[in-house]
Amino acid sequence: MKYIGRDGKEGIINRFARHVSSGKAETLKTFGLDFVFGHREGAYVWDATSDKRLINCHCNGGVFNLGHHNPKIIAALMDSLKELDIGNHHFISEQRAILAEKLAQLTPGDMTYTVFGVSGGEAIDLAIKLARGYTKKLKIISAVGGYHGHTGLALAAGDEQYRQPFGPNPPGFVQVPFGNISALRQAIDDDTAAVIYETIPATFGMPIPPADFFPQVKSLCVDNRILLIIDEVQTGLGRTGKLWGIEHYDLVPDIMVIGKGLSGGIYPMSATCFGKELESFFHENPFIHISTFGGAEVGCPVALAVLEESSRPEFLGHVRELAEIFAHGFKELKAKHPTILVGLRQLGLMMGIEMVNDQCGPIMTKACYGHGILSIYANNDRRVSQLLPPLNIDRKLAYEIIERVDGALKDTKEFLSL
């Protein structure tokens, strides 16, 4: 291998500590999680300098929905490299237009327009800019415990712990408890531009909203002429068993944000999608928002291949089939580990293992690692371990993951004397 494992474990860690992040290196070493991503294939990642192998049930929150080095995605990139490069973001782009047209066909309702970005945070920033620019109002209401990224306006819509060291929040951002309609109603005033929610707040431990929550949010937005921004960065692209998580709630947002999995795990790509009426905001100055690398042309066929694969009915059917295996498996695990396991929060393969207290998540991360599973706790609700396997694993691997999680629950339970 040309790139992987050239310097041995200590060499890699020391260089990383010297030049990337001394704090991360120290923390991960202390917790015995000094795994260095080496060879990767399908659902598996191997340590760069040992034979340690993990089943990737973190998938960077959906980046690896289609597994590592998915052959269809690699083929799309290899092909596009023969003709394309970044392109120029000021000019008319055939590749961006083709990808945006595909998104228009696949997104709910009449979201015919897309502005591309590189990261989820950047795409959320644009969603908020657009909401404010179009409505000429300031207030943005988001969920306590929600997470939309670490960039400017996305950060401002997130929790205080991530923004506190950086000075006062820009004006106009308000958070209300997720799932609480009366709190939302009270927060709305004449200066409210938009409400922004993840369909299922991942960093908040995947609380699954009841069926009537989003329809109520939508009607509040309609009644008060407020825009609804839905963050599908984690729930999009088949994760929940439908192409978009919000489809489970049978409504059309005004703005939808897609990221992570759109990259195919290979080429960064995010998207802010919206309808014709909102696009009119850009008529006065079409260059008011630009991104040099957003929608880079070489990445467009990659994202197109992701969309083609993720929207296949057989693919989505497979996700739902796997979801049933996990639902059944966790019912058994709950009966087996009642002192630690509260249950599985689940919509399709958007899964959070809910445990009894907030020591459980971090210990479970380590225990899963010991059992060959990469699964990371939810930072805004540490009772929960996120379980996000690739969407195209086979049934056998799903059973194996449940078996390994069984072992990890047993170890966590013993460690915490539960």
Ligand SMILES: Cc1ncc(COP(=O)(O)O)c(C=O)c1O
């Ligand atoms: C729901 C959600 N929105 C937005 C983001 C931000 O994405 P990025 O890290 O690509 O900026 C994330 C990242 O984890 C996320 O989970």
